[in-house]
Amino acid sequence: PLFKNAEFYTTVNHLRDLPDATGVEIAFAGRSNAGKSSAINTLVGRSRFAFVSKTPGRTQHINYFQLGDGRYMVDLPGYGYAKVPLAIRQHWAHLLSTYLQTRTQLYGMVLIMDIRHPLTELDRQMLTWFAQTQKPVHILLTKADKLSRSKAMAALNSVRRLLASDYPHCTVQTFSSLTAEGVEDAIQILQNWFEA
Numbered sequence: 001p002l003f004k005n006a007e008f009y010t011t012v013n014h015l016r017d018l019p020d021a022t023g024v025e026i027a028f029a030g031r032s033n034a035g036k037s038s039a040i041n042t043l044v045g046r047s048r049f050a051f052v053s054k055t056p057g058r059t060q061h062i063n064y065f066q067l068g069d070g071r072y073m074v075d076l077p078g079y080g081y082a083k084v085p086l087a088i089r090q091h092w093a094h095l096l097s098t099y100l101q102t103r104t105q106l107y108g109m110v111l112i113m114d115i116r117h118p119l120t121e122l123d124r125q126m127l128t129w130f131a132q133t134q135k136p137v138h139i140l141l142t143k144a145d146k147l148s149r150s151k152a153m154a155a156l157n158s159v160r161r162l163l164a165s166d167y168p169h170c171t172v173q174t175f176s177s178l179t180a181e182g183v184e185d186a187i188q189i190l191q192n193w194f195e196a
């Protein structure tokens with residue numbers, strides 16, 4: 001992995017606390033338990049970097065990791081956990097929609113989806129919020145190791161088809177934090193974005 005100098009930078013719980021650094025940010029979003037923390041850990045080549053959630057939906061903050069040269073990975077709170085109280089879900093919706101729609105430092109979004117449960121209603125909500133910005137989205141269909149090769153390819157093609165009409169600025173690939181499938185492809189995309 002090429003982001004091996006990644007370091008924790010800061011945690012943000014309110015929009016007013018977003019850092020004003022003039023770097024380039026790539027945001028990571030996903031339903032809780034989709035495998036977002038594991039994907040971040042895999043991409044930075046650490047086993048316990050982003051907090052792998054024991055209680056899904058507990059982390060409602062935005063975590064910043066710095067990669068050097070003014071580059072940041074931004075770990076957005078996982079969503080879709082049914083037991084989270086309404087007030088927290090509303091806080092989440094406000095924080096995320098505002099961040100995604102107004103953050104000028106944000107270059108693009110990586111959306112993590114469990115390959116077995118892709119494009120949930122809230123995943124579509126994230127895509128819809130972000131679509132207006134015309135910024136790129138790259139989708140990691142993770143836990144690909146949980147499906148046979150042919151089922152994983154079928155899932156990939158089905159997601160591609162569904163996205164093509166509504167969200168043409170999206171790209172999508174299979175990924176696994178367990179087998180490292182797709183890691184090099186994902187790193188290539190991130191590097192292209194950081195260098196754009």
Ligand code: GDP
Binds near residue numbers: 051145179
């Ligand atoms: P998050 O809530 O989206 O950050 O999800 P986590 O990264 O905490 O992962 C949720 C659960 O899925 C954990 O038990 C992980 O070990 C498991 N998991 C995550 N990624 C993979 C993967 O690629 N393959 C498999 N088999 N399990 C995974």
